[in-house]
Structure formats: structure tokens, C-alpha cells
Amino acid sequence: MRVIFNEELGLVADDLDRMALSVRDAIKKAGRSMLKCDVETAQEVIDGDADIDRLHASIIDQCIRLLAKQSPVATDLRVVVSTLSLSATFERMGDLARHIAETARRSYPDPTLPEEVVPLFQQMQEFLDVLADRLVDMLSDRDTTIAERIIINDDKMDKLHQKTFEYALSDDWRGSRQQLIDMVLVARFMERLGDHGVSAARRVVYIVSGFDPSKDPRDLDSDLD
Amino acid sequence: MRVIFNEELGLVADDLDRMALSVRDAIKKAGRSMLKCDVETAQEVIDGDADIDRLHASIIDQCIRLLAKQSPVATDLRVVVSTLSLSATFERMGDLARHIAETARRSYPDPTLPEEVVPLFQQMQEFLDVLADRLVDMLSDRDTTIAERIIINDDKMDKLHQKTFEYALSDDWRGSRQQLIDMVLVARFMERLGDHGVSAARRVVYIVSGFDPSKDPRDLDSDLD
Structure with missing residues (x-):
């Protein structure tokens, strides 16, 4: 079920799809x-991030124009507000991908990670x-x-992320200090990509159902872990 | 100059002020x-984050109600859309503060950081x-x-953040692997707090002037560094 209310909203939806593809x-x-x-x-990813940023800026402009000109209510309003939020999430995911690529570029020609930890990554x-x-x-x-599958699956990434710390602290660790720093940061970027994916999935549930799963009380609790 | 358009918008602005204080x-x-x-x-910060999350949820609800009921245009619309964005930024800053507090709690009673690096932090x-x-x-x-002072000052934090890596890679480093992991993550959380501060400052410039400094082309370039 694709929710398109009018031509202009359809154009923003196309831009958001384009952003998701990028x-x-x-x-x-x-x-x-x-x-x-x-x-x-790595360089392709780094250079390409500017296009994602431009799409984000254009989506914000289009949403504000839509709000001003069409004064949407109910589902239409939910879609426009959620589009603003999804676009911000995707922009941030683009940044995180760029950070991973920047780490790869900085360590080149050496590998970013010690060999033993590559299977975990x-x-x-x-997963990503x-x-x-x-x-x-x-x-x-x-x-x-x-969307619900994305939300349910998130703890897999958290468990893998946790394993990177266990490995870094174990006797098996053979990497350099630079590799430890890079590994910790890249693992963090990857875990954040997973979190943002969940946040985007919640947004889509909200658009379609009007219920915001981020306000589920169980969820607020788990956020405090 | 406080921009309040009506009572309801004033109430959201009060909640946003409250969020900034928290x-x-x-x-x-x-x-x-x-x-x-x-x-x-540390525990106070961890427990208090749920209040910040609740304020965020309430601000989103209020903004969506405002958009639906009042169909604001021009500056009023800029304020509502920016309030949504500022609230999301503050919510994230609350999370980052909580992450720092969680790191402090995990390392307790040991210090999170090796003594030599404490003055840098x-x-x-x-700065924060x-x-x-x-x-x-x-x-x-x-x-x-x-707002402009916040935007201009941001590179101070980036330089301090850079120094944490230099220190971690220098011969002076005496810390454990756990301390290296914690230091890298805490430094990252602190740097992100600085970034979010700049993003909030840009939002306020946008509310007041209608010009979005995040679209300054020089800024897009520096983001690619």
C-alpha cells in the first residue's frame, strides 16, 4: 500500500526512495x-555523501512548502512529518557510512582491522x-x-557489537593501538547504523498505523539498559 | 526577541526550554x-534521561497538533518545524550524556580515564x-x-578530540585496553555533543533569520574533510 495523496507528495516520496537507495x-x-x-x-562513498546531503536539504524544503501550501491533516500530516524525520535519519546513516569509509581510507594500505576479528565484522x-x-x-x-522484522532483529546487532569488546579485551587480541581505536569506532558506527534502521522502521509503522512504537513503555525501559 | 505567536506555541516553547535545561x-x-x-x-543522569525522552515525545505531539489545527505559515511554520528538529537534537544530546554516565558507572570504582589524560578531558x-x-x-x-558564537567555536572541540587520539598513540600512553576503549568512546560522545550543539545553533539562526547556515556551501565542503 503506497500512500500518495497528491502529485507533490509523490515527488517527495520519490526523493525519499532515492535517498534510501543511495x-x-x-x-x-x-x-x-x-x-x-x-x-x-571508500573514496566513492566519501564523495557520494554530498549527494545524500543535497537530497536531504531538498526534501526539507519540499516538506515545508507542502505544509505551508496544503495544510495537510491526519494521515497526510503524519506522512509529511515522518518524511522530515526519515530524511534526517537517512542523512545521518549516510554520514556513518562515510565515517566507516574514511577509516578504511586512513588505514590503507594496511587493513583497518586485525585479521582475527574480520569474520565478526x-x-x-x-546484518547491515x-x-x-x-x-x-x-x-x-x-x-x-x-518494518517489524527490522525492529525485532535489532538485538542481533547489539550482541555482535558486544562481542567486539569481548574480543578486544581477551588474550587473543593481537592488534595495534591504532587498530583497537579504529575497531571500537567502526563497531560503534555500525551499531548506530542498526539503531537508525530501527528508528526508520518505527517511523514507517507510525505512518501506516498511526501508532508510534517508540512510545511503547517496554521500549522506553529497554532504552535505559 | 522571543518569538511567540500564540498561547499554544508558547507552551511548546516552554517545554523546549525545559528540555534544554535538563x-x-x-x-x-x-x-x-x-x-x-x-x-x-552518574546514576542520576542515567535515571533522568527518561524525563528528557518524555518531554521529546510530548513536544512532537504538541507540534503535530499545532500543524493540524492552526496550519501555520511563514515564521510560525519555521518555528514549529525547527522545534521538532531541536527537540530531536536535545533528545540525542540526553542520550549521549547518558552514555558518558554509563561509562563512568561501568568503570566505577576505577577511574574511567588514565590520570595523564584527565586534564585534556x-x-x-x-567546553561542553x-x-x-x-x-x-x-x-x-x-x-x-x-548561536553564531557556538557555530564558530566548534573547531576547538574537534582539535581537543584529535588530541585524544594523538595521546592514545603516543609513547606516554599507560592505560589499559579497557581504558583505551572507554576513552575513545567517551571522546566520541563528547565530540558528538559539540556537533549537536552546533546543529541546534544553526536551527535557531534559521528560526530567526530564515537563512539555513547548514546550507552554506563552505560548510558542505568542510563536512567532507
Whole structure:
């Protein structure tokens, strides 16, 4: 069910879809550049972030124009306000992908991560690749089933993130201090990408159902963990 | 110059001021708890974050009601849209303060940071204390002079943040791996608090002047560094 109210809102929705596609590519390429020491791909992600920022600025302008000219109410209003929020989330996800790519570029030609920890980060990246695909599908179809799957799956990323710390503190750690710093930051960027994915999924549930799962009291509790 | 258009908008503005005050306290207490190994204060920040989240949820509801009922245009619309964005920024700043407090609580009774690096983090915290005060003043007065000062001063934090890496990689480093992990993360949280402060300042410039300094082309360039 695609919720389009009029031509102008349809154009913003197209831009938001375009943004999701760009962010998906940035996430996949950033992970690959870091895991494969591929500096050209890293540079592509870094250069491409400006396009994501421009799309974000254009979406804000379009939403404000829509609010001023059409004074939407009910579902239409929910869509416009949620579009502002989704666009901000995607912009931030683009930044995080860029940060990962920047780390890959800085460490090049050395690998960003010590060899032993690469399989763990590959698992994290596989999680993010699936998330990135789901975000695109969820958005173009306003599909709450996909959104709910994203929300439920989030603790997998948290567990993988936790493992990076356990590894860094174990006797098996062989990396340099620079690698420890990079690993901690990249793991954080990846975990934040997962969080933002969940936040985007909640937004889509809110658009479609009018219920905001971020206000679920259980959820507020878990946020305090 | 305080821009209040009607009673209802005044109530949201009051809530946003309240949020800024809570975030200011959280930032100051989080830094103190970490630098002084004060676990009670850390716990206060952690517990208090739920109030900030509730204020955020209430501000979103109020803004959506305002948009639906009053269909604001021009400056009124800018204020409502910016209030949504400022509230999201403050909510995130509350989270970051909580993360710092959680790190202090986890390391307690050991100090979070090795002794040698404490003066550097004290400088970062002094920067954030001033920023937190300025955010409150800027917001209650819609004062673009303060906002511009926040925007200009941001590179001080970036330089201090850079120094934490230099120190961690130098021969002077004596800390444990756990301390290195905590230091890298806390420095990142503090740097992000600075970034969010700048983003809030830009929002206030936008409310007052209608010009969005985040779209300054020079700024887009510096974001690519």
C-alpha cells in the first residue's frame, strides 16, 4: 500500500526512495571498502555523501512548502512529518557510512582491522546489508511487515557489537593501538547504523498505523539498559 | 526577541526550554561523574534521561497538533518545524550524556580515564559546560549572537578530540585496553555533543533569520574533510 495523496507528495516520496537507495549503496560499499581494503570504493562513498546531503536539504524544503501550501491533516500530516524525520535519519546513516569509509581510507594500505576479528565484522556487515535492502523495500511499499522484522532483529546487532569488546579485551587480541581505536569506532558506527534502521522502521509503522512504537513503555525501559 | 505567536506555541516553547535545561544539567553532571568517579551523579543522569525522552515525545505531539489545527505559515511554520528538529537534537544530546554516565558507572570504582589524560578531558568538559549554558540562553532569548558564537567555536572541540587520539598513540600512553576503549568512546560522545550543539545553533539562526547556515556551501565542503 503506497500512500500518495497528491502529485507533490509523490515527488517527495520519490526523493525519499532515492535517498534510501543511495544510503543502501553507501552502507554496502563502506563495509566492503573496509573489509577488503578497497580505497577506491571508500573514496566513492566519501564523495557520494554530498549527494545524500543535497537530497536531504531538498526534501526539507519540499516538506515545508507542502505544509505551508496544503495544510495537510491526519494521515497526510503524519506522512509529511515522518518524511522530515526519515530524511534526517537517512542523512545521518549516510554520514556513518562515510565515517566507516574514511577509516578504511586512513588505514590503507594496511587493513583497518586485525585479521582475527574480520569474520565478526563480516557478520555485522551482512546484518547491515540485509537491513539496507529491507529499508529500501519497506519504504517503497510502506510495508509494516518488513518494518517489524527490522525492529525485532535489532538485538542481533547489539550482541555482535558486544562481542567486539569481548574480543578486544581477551588474550587473543593481537592488534595495534591504532587498530583497537579504529575497531571500537567502526563497531560503534555500525551499531548506530542498526539503531537508525530501527528508528526508520518505527517511523514507517507510525505512518501506516498511526501508532508510534517508540512510545511503547517496554521500549522506553529497554532504552535505559 | 522571543518569538511567540500564540498561547499554544508558547507552551511548546516552554517545554523546549525545559528540555534544554535538563540536557544542560545532564551534560554537566555526566562529565563530572566521569571525571570525579562519582557513581551517584552518574546514576542520576542515567535515571533522568527518561524525563528528557518524555518531554521529546510530548513536544512532537504538541507540534503535530499545532500543524493540524492552526496550519501555520511563514515564521510560525519555521518555528514549529525547527522545534521538532531541536527537540530531536536535545533528545540525542540526553542520550549521549547518558552514555558518558554509563561509562563512568561501568568503570566505577576505577577511574574511567588514565590520570595523564584527565586534564585534556577536563578541557573538553569545560567546553561542553559553556556550550550547555549557551544553548539554554540562546534558546530562551532566540539570540543569534550566542548561536553564531557556538557555530564558530566548534573547531576547538574537534582539535581537543584529535588530541585524544594523538595521546592514545603516543609513547606516554599507560592505560589499559579497557581504558583505551572507554576513552575513545567517551571522546566520541563528547565530540558528538559539540556537533549537536552546533546543529541546534544553526536551527535557531534559521528560526530567526530564515537563512539555513547548514546550507552554506563552505560548510558542505568542510563536512567532507
